[in-house]
Amino acid sequence: MGEPAVDARPDLAAWSCPLPLVDSPNIVMGHGGGGAMSAELVEHLFLPAFGATGDLTDSAVLDVAGIRVAFSTDSFVVRPLFFPGGSIGDLAVNGTVNDLAMSGARPLFLSTAFILEEGTALAELGQVAQALGKAAELAGVRLVTGDTKVVDAGHGDGVYINTAGIGLVPEGVDIRPGRARVGDAILVSGDIGVHGVAVLSCREGLEFGTTVTSDTAALHGLVAAMLETGADVHVLRDPTRGGLAASLNEIARTAGVGVEIVERQVPVPAEVADACSILGLDPFYVANEGKLVAFVPPQDAEQVLAAMRAHPLGAGAAVIGSVVEPHPGMVVARTGLGGTRVVDLPVGEQLPRIC
Amino acid sequence: MGEPAVDARPDLAAWSCPLPLVDSPNIVMGHGGGGAMSAELVEHLFLPAFGATGDLTDSAVLDVAGIRVAFSTDSFVVRPLFFPGGSIGDLAVNGTVNDLAMSGARPLFLSTAFILEEGTALAELGQVAQALGKAAELAGVRLVTGDTKVVDAGHGDGVYINTAGIGLVPEGVDIRPGRARVGDAILVSGDIGVHGVAVLSCREGLEFGTTVTSDTAALHGLVAAMLETGADVHVLRDPTRGGLAASLNEIARTAGVGVEIVERQVPVPAEVADACSILGLDPFYVANEGKLVAFVPPQDAEQVLAAMRAHPLGAGAAVIGSVVEPHPGMVVARTGLGGTRVVDLPVGEQLPRIC
Incomplete structure (x- = not known):
């Protein structure tokens, strides 16, 4: 038999879209981090390659x-x-x-x-x-x-x-990121950063003792309890890769609204704060696997919060902020000292292979 | 912080099921071959571990x-x-x-x-x-x-x-393997073994020239054409990993019927036969990615065959055998010399990573 058969590659020129965030012709770990680089890969590579077959949510x-x-x-x-x-x-x-x-x-x-x-x-x-x-x-x-x-x-x-x-x-x-509205109260169902710290605590070369165990849990029961209040829940999101920061940024961008959170109202357990300070991590960016963020109309916030707290997986629920008119598409945190800081979409990957 | 935290492994003894076909405590390539070892992994490991949550089809x-x-x-x-x-x-x-x-x-x-x-x-x-x-x-x-x-x-x-x-x-x-009945005609939609030979022809260390290209295709249009005849199609199967032999064995075992095929009625292109003889492979076990096998009542066979041949993806369709009363659960081929041979379920993997 003659020459090896040629393969069936499509034309390279036809797909070629620059990926502005990474100065590399190759995949790097950050493309899997759930942040800006992941979004860029979807927007600049997958969606054009797939044709106009709709958004990949x-x-x-x-x-x-x-x-x-x-x-x-x-x-x-x-x-x-x-x-x-x-x-x-x-x-x-x-x-x-x-x-x-x-x-x-x-x-x-x-x-x-x-x-x-x-x-x-x-x-x-x-x-x-x-x-x-x-x-x-x-x-x-x-x-x-x-x-x-x-x-x-x-x-x-x-x-x-x-x-x-x-x-x-x-x-x-009808629950989706695009439904966030100015005035919405933003709730979180409990302690954040727990899953990421639990996984890190047993990583090779990084072992440290902690009482933190992953929060991995199925949240549909909690969601059902929230919906049973009759509240018009606008947005729900489970802040996994990229943590709370990635979820809030994604919602702010999709809905074109500003998000303001109050740092000290976000429940961060002391063990998570300690581990993060040792490892140089920001708990807002650490993955959760059993928590949700909810955007609800202000008049519904009290009863939704009560329903969450009555459920075992929402016992630590808290209101952490609201949707505001200024800085659309941006997430801003009010710090303990009375200042503000931008909580940006993470670019790459703080903690690889966390889920 | 103290000792590294312990992980959350369930009790080993509770899952432990022997896998009789492989004398190894580890996964081997054959577990992914779509043959007897794959079936054993599902039956002896996944199903017991998953509990009685039904068959994984x-x-x-x-x-x-x-x-x-x-x-x-x-x-x-x-x-x-x-x-x-x-x-x-x-x-x-x-x-x-x-x-x-x-x-x-x-x-x-x-x-x-x-x-x-x-x-x-x-x-x-x-x-x-x-x-x-x-x-x-x-x-x-x-x-x-x-x-x-x-x-x-x-x-x-x-x-x-x-x-x-x-x-x-x-x-x-209602099309499923369990509906195969004695007397059913067995049809194949065209040349077999093409995909496997095409992939092998460009494997590192094995390159050989051939005009064979993969038959990868979506078959739902062909199926729709077959159903439009009004025939009561009993079983359809795409013979991928493990080839025609694995699909026929699976159907014979599920329905508890005997399958008899006539070797020379199975369409095997000369290039596939040549490549298989050089590589020591049996075309009946080589993967297809754009072919189907159909079991239909004998009185419907003619019109289903005609509908298949009228479709671009079924132009090479042929009747290759029938469902018989003897040897339930077993596939037997009538050879060109007038003898018979058992076409067994492949155990492991002839061609790894073919799909």
């Missing part, structure tokens, strides 16, 4: 034969696979369940797809799968379809998991 | 508020990313679209999740994304939600992609 609300179906996906590459308070199996369920819940959907079904590295211990995989199954049971979602691929040793890291989820959006519910 | 048909929704997922780890006739981007769309189509569903929406290796060229990622977008456009499905993760260099292989898909199952359609 965390969770899409679709019309399927007249039914409003929420659909979401996430891959999980957290390292290590087990950390204080949870595992990649927990995250794989709760992460996708929460993406669905943030559109007000009731999560119903999950797919699970594993990319396994050759040489991974079956016992470890069994533990991961067991944690995943238990989390699905706790969340009340059914695992209905799956896939397993194996890659050669040195081309994976034990276990990577993707889950996709389907949920049902109740009649009359 | 290639494509689930679900009741969502009274609507029959098909839901499927696949990860793609093919190497190299581009090969004659296609790319990982094409496979990521067509693979999931075909899983949906094999339940008779009309595919509507896809999610896309990328796991990128640090250092991957943005140009290469752009080409992959462009191929994916083009394949989605061709298939008429919308990319509606996505995710991007980045892993450190040496923990990935350029680009891994997961897609999940949602489709709508038409009224009255």
Whole structure:
């Protein structure tokens, strides 16, 4: 047989879009950080390459034969696979369940797809799968379809998991970042920064003792309790990669409104503050896996807060700020000293492979 | 701070299930081959670990508020990313679209999740994304939600992609492996073994010249044409990993019926036969990415075959055998010499990372 056959690459010139934020022709860790570099990759590379097939949101609300179906996906590459308070199996369920819940959907079904590295211990995989199954049971979602691929040793890291989820959006519910309005109260469901610190505490070369365990949890029950008040919840967001800062910035930009938060009203546990000060991190940028941010009309804030506090996953809920007319698209924090500081969208990645 | 915090591993003893087929405590490449070892991993590890949350099928048909929704997922780890006739981007769309189509569903929406290796060229990622977008456009499905993760260099292989898909199952359609019945005619939509040979032809260290290009294609249009005949199609399957042999074995076992095929009626192109004989492969076990196998009642076979041949993706369709009473759960081929041979479920992996 003759020459090796040529491959089917499309024309390079046709896709080529500059990525202004990174002076590299290659993928860097920051492209996976959930901040400005991630957004840029979607905006400048994926969307043009995909054509005008619409925005790629965390969770899409679709019309399927007249039914409003929420659909979401996430891959999980957290390292290590087990950390204080949870595992990649927990995250794989709760992460996708929460993406669905943030559109007000009731999560119903999950797919699970594993990319396994050759040489991974079956016992470890069994533990991961067991944690995943238990989390699905706790969340009340059914695992209905799956896939397993194996890659050669040195081309994976034990276990990577993707889950996709389907949920049902109740009649009359319309929750999305674009609905933030001037005057909205901004609530958070509890202590922030906990997941990131828990994972870091057991990272190789960085081990430190702490009583902080991951907050990984499925939040759809909390959301249901909030909606049962009858309040017109405008926006919900789970501040995972990039933390509270990334979520607030994304909402401010999408809705074109200003966000003002009061630093000392944001619940940061002392252990998280301590760990962050040692590691040089800002807790506002540290990932959460069992918290949500809510934007609600001011007249509904009291009852939504009460409903959150009455739920086990919202016991530490607090009002942390409001939506304001000035500085649209920008997040500003009032500091303890009476000044203000801009809380910008993170550019890259503070903590790689946190979920 | 004191001792490193302990992790949250569940009890090892509780999951521990022996995997009789492999004498190894670790994952091996064969666990991703779509054969007996893959099935064993699902049956002995995933299902017990997940609890009794039902079977994990290639494509689930679900009741969502009274609507029959098909839901499927696949990860793609093919190497190299581009090969004659296609790319990982094409496979990521067509693979999931075909899983949906094999339940008779009309595919509507896809999610896309990328796991990128640090250092991957943005140009290469752009080409992959462009191929994916083009394949989605061709298939008429919308990319509606996505995710991007980045892993450190040496923990990935350029680009891994997961897609999940949602489709709508038409009224009255009930297509699944369990519906195979004695007497059913078995049809294949065209030449087999093409995708696997195309990918192998450009593998590092194995390059050989061939005119064979991958058959990667979305098959839902062909399925719709088959259903328009009004025939009661019992089973559809796209013979990907493990090839025709794995698909026929899976159907025979699920339905508890015997499958008999006539070797010389199975369309194997000369180039595929040549490549397989050089490489020591059996074409029945080589992956396809744009072919389907159909089981239909004998009285419907003629008109379904005619409908397939009238469609561009079924021009080479042929009747290759039938469902028989003897040897339930087993696939037997009648050879050219008038003898018979058992076509067993492949155990491990003939061709790793083929999709």
